[in-house]
Amino acid sequence: MANEAIEVWDDVTAVDVCAVMLLSKHALPHLRLNRGSIINTASTHAFAGDMVLTGYNAARAALIALTKYSATQYGHEGCDRMRSARVPR
Numbered sequence: 001m002a003n004e005a006i007e008v009w010d011d012v013t014a015v016d017v018c019a020v021m022l023l024s025k026h027a028l029p030h031l032r033l034n035r036g037s038i039i040n041t042a043s044t045h046a047f048a049g050d051m052v053l054t055g056y057n058a059a060r061a062a063l064i065a066l067t068k069y070s071a072t073q074y075g076h077e078g079c080d081r082m083r084s085a086r087v088p089r
Contacts, residue, residue, distance in 0.1 A: 009055040016059035017066060024070060032074075040067045 020040055030036065045053060046060035 004054050012055040013059050013062070016056070017062045020063060021066060024066075028074060038067070038070065040064075042067075 024038055027036070027038065031038065040063055042064050043056075043060045045057045046064050049057045
C-alpha cells in the first residue's frame with residue numbers, strides 16, 4: 001500500500017466500485033419493473049490480499065460488500081437476484 005500511488009488507487013476504485021454503483025443505480029428502475037438481475041464479478045483476491053495489488057484487492061472486497069448491501073436494500077422490490085460471482089484472477 002505504501003508504494004501505490006493515490007492516482008492508481010483512485011483509478012481502480014473508480015472502475016471497480018464507482019462504475020458498478022452508478023450502473024446499478026441507473027439500472028434499478030428498469031430492474032424493478034422487469035424483476036431483473038445484477039451479477040457483479042469479483043475476485044478471490046477480495047479474500048486474500050497480497051503485497052502487490054492492494055487497491056485491486058480492496059476494490060474487489062468493496063464490490064462484494066456493495067453487492068450484498070444492494071441485495072438487502074432492493075431484494076424486496078423484485079430485484080432478488082443480486083449476486084457477486086467470485087472468479088480467480
